[in-house]
Amino acid sequence: MKIAAAAYPLDFFADEAEYAAKITAWVTDAVGRGADLLVFPEYGAMELASLGGAEVAADLEASLHEVARHWPMVDALFARLAAEHGVLVLGPSGPFFTGPGRPVNRAVLYGPEGVIGHQDKQIMTRFEREEWDVAPGSGLTVFDTALGAIGVVICYDSEFPLLARALIEEGAQILLAPSATETYAGYTRVRVGSMARALENQCVVVHSPTIGPAPWCPAVDMNVGAAAIYGPPDRGWPEDGILAQTRLNVPGWAVAEVSLDAIAEVRRDGGVLNHAHWPEQHARLETQAKRVGATVKA
Numbered sequence: 001m002k003i004a005a006a007a008y009p010l011d012f013f014a015d016e017a018e019y020a021a022k023i024t025a026w027v028t029d030a031v032g033r034g035a036d037l038l039v040f041p042e043y044g045a046m047e048l049a050s051l052g053g054a055e056v057a058a059d060l061e062a063s064l065h066e067v068a069r070h071w072p073m074v075d076a077l078f079a080r081l082a083a084e085h086g087v088l089v090l091g092p093s094g095p096f097f098t099g100p101g102r103p104v105n106r107a108v109l110y111g112p113e114g115v116i117g118h119q120d121k122q123i124m125t126r127f128e129r130e131e132w133d134v135a136p137g138s139g140l141t142v143f144d145t146a147l148g149a150i151g152v153v154i155c156y157d158s159e160f161p162l163l164a165r166a167l168i169e170e171g172a173q174i175l176l177a178p179s180a181t182e183t184y185a186g187y188t189r190v191r192v193g194s195m196a197r198a199l200e201n202q203c204v205v206v207h208s209p210t211i212g213p214a215p216w217c218p219a220v221d222m223n224v225g226a227a228a229i230y231g232p233p234d235r236g237w238p239e240d241g242i243l244a245q246t247r248l249n250v251p252g253w254a255v256a257e258v259s260l261d262a263i264a265e266v267r268r269d270g271g272v273l274n275h276a277h278w279p280e281q282h283a284r285l286e287t288q289a290k291r292v293g294a295t296v297k298a
Contacts, residue, residue, distance in 0.1 A: 001147050001260075003174070004035035004253040005206045007227035007246045008092070010214040010236065012050040012057070016070070019048065020077050027081045033255045037088045037147055037210040042105070042121075042155045043180040044092025046220045060132055064095040064103055071096060075115060076110065082110040088145055090176050090208075093121070093154060095134060102135040107136055107152055107178055109143055116143055119152035122163055126191065132219060136234045142170040148260050155179040158207075159193035161200065165278065168201045173263050175203060179211040182222040191228070195241055198230040202267045202275040204243075204258050205230045211249045227254040234270040 006026065013019045030038045045067050047056040070177045071094075074244070089110045095103035096118075100240045103284035105121040105128070120137020121128075128134040140163065151167030158164070158177040169176065175197055179190040187209060198205040209225025226248045233241035243256035267275045 001036040001255050002034045002255055003037045003039070003204070003206055003254045004030040004033060004227055005039045005208040005227040005229055006030075006041060006044075006253055007209060007211050007225060007251055008041050008250045009212040010044070010047040010210060010217070010220060010223065012214075012216055013047065016051065016073055019051070023077060026083060027087075029237075030253050030255070031085045031087060032254060035087065035241050035255060036225060037090075037150075037174075037206075039090045039176050039178060039206045040092040041180060041208040041210045041225075042064040042093045042107070043220050044178070045070075045094025047095070047214070048074070048216055048221075049217050054216060060177070060219055063217060063219060064132070064134075067094045068097050077109070078110040079114045082280075083112050083114070086112050088116070088147055088150075088169055090152065090178065093178055095166065096120075097250075102133050102260065103222065104137045105134050105154060106137070107154055107176075109145075109150070109152070111145065112168075116145065117141055119154065119294075121154040123159050123160055125156050140167055140173050142167055144171075148173045150174050150176060152176045152178070153197070155181070156191055156192055158205070159199065161233075164197040164201060168275070170202060173199075173203055173260055174258070175205045177205055178209075179207065179208045179225060180220055181224055182220075184224050187225040190225075194228075195230050198241060199232050200231045200274045202234070202270060202273075203263055205246060211251060224249060226250075227252070229254055229256040229258070231258075231262075232266055232270065232274070234266050236266060 049063035093107035096106035149174035228245040
């Protein structure tokens with residue numbers, strides 16, 4: 001299969017038709033490059049705040065509600081494009097209200113038959129907790145698709161190895177890591193986290209960031225990143241673990257060919273066997289705990 005990760009800039013739109021035209025052009029471009037799985041970034045949906053006008057887009061709380069009200073249109077658009085092209089698409093995440101409380105940060109996976117499912121972000125950044133009041137979702141999901149078993153670790157989630165490991169132990173072969181980071185340091189944290197998840201789980205991790213300025217929306221006013229597709233730096237894979245990568249802050253797709261057989265083979269007979277040896281950590285830690293306990297008693 002071929003996987004495409006978007007380095008995606010945010011735009012201000014006059015109406016829904018402009019948004020649909022942009023998304024259609026991006027999807028068409030990726031499909032033209034042979035992509036079977038397309039990944040858009042975290043909070044890529046925040047550009048929909050512009051549909052409420054400049055005053056709404058500039059208000060943190062109002063922008064959440066404005067974006068959330070366009071979910072039916074977004075679902076219909078991405079479902080139609082996925083069906084037309086016979087591809088899987090992880091749409092840009094955005095605020096979703098599940099009830100009268102605070103919104104979650106939701107990414108939806110679409111396929112040729114429509115909505116496959118969604119993943120809500122699990123661990124919130126300081127901005128999401130302290131200023132924006134976006135709530136964590138409940139639970140992780142592995143999506144069994146024609147292209148393999150897919151899990152999603154949204155931005156900050158990619159920096160927590162046990163979340164990714166839970167998905168891997170449920171069978172995930174590919175992890176999608178959409179992100180939105182305002183500094184190079186933030187981008188680096190997600191990049192390093194994603195590469196580490198690919199190494200320790202001997203899997204593919206797909207990193208799609210927002211890029212460029214969007215001064216009209218303070219929630220995503222600055223965006224730094226490069227799209228990339230990572231694998232384990234091991235036999236049959238690039239030595240630096242990078243299958244494809246865009247230039248920093250340049251819009252476009254990173255596209256790479258990925259083989260599930262190659263994932264299975266490196267897990268079976270790699271130069272190292274991180275995936276298989278993961279449980280050994282628990283035994284070592286239990287031994288260490290017993291030694292520490294014995295020392296304290298002595």
